[in-house]
Amino acid sequence: MSKSKPYRVCPNCGCNLDPGERxxxxxxxxxxxxxxxxxxxxxxxxxxxxxxVLMPGA
Ligand SMILES: [Zn+2]
Structure with a gap:
């Protein structure tokens, strides 16, 4: 069986996401x-x- 990927990969950090998960x-x-x-x-x-810094008594 060659379905589409069951999960997506975040293009930003590369972690696996469920479909629709942000x-x-x-x-x-x-x-x-x-x-x-x-x-x-x-x-x-x-x-x-x-x-x-001020000089006191100058
Ligand atoms: Zn990410």
């Missing part, structure tokens, strides 16, 4: 990207918030 690798990647962006923004904010 792989969540993209969502995870987006989440990771969002996390990374948030982290970056947080880092930048942190750096930006650094108070300038």
């Amino acid at each position: 792989c969540d690798c993209k969502e995870r990647a987006e989440l990771d990207a969002a996390k990374e962006a948030a982290q970056l923004a947080a880092d930048l904010t942190h750096i930006d918030r650094r108070e300038p």
Whole structure:
């Protein structure tokens, strides 16, 4: 018997999916990207918030 494949392979991550099943690798990647962006923004904010060093009593 040569039926069509009983499962699909995610073109993104290569994992096996049931017909009609959606792989969540993209969502995870987006989440990771969002996390990374948030982290970056947080880092930048942190750096930006650094108070300038003033010489006391100069
Ligand atoms: Zn995938």
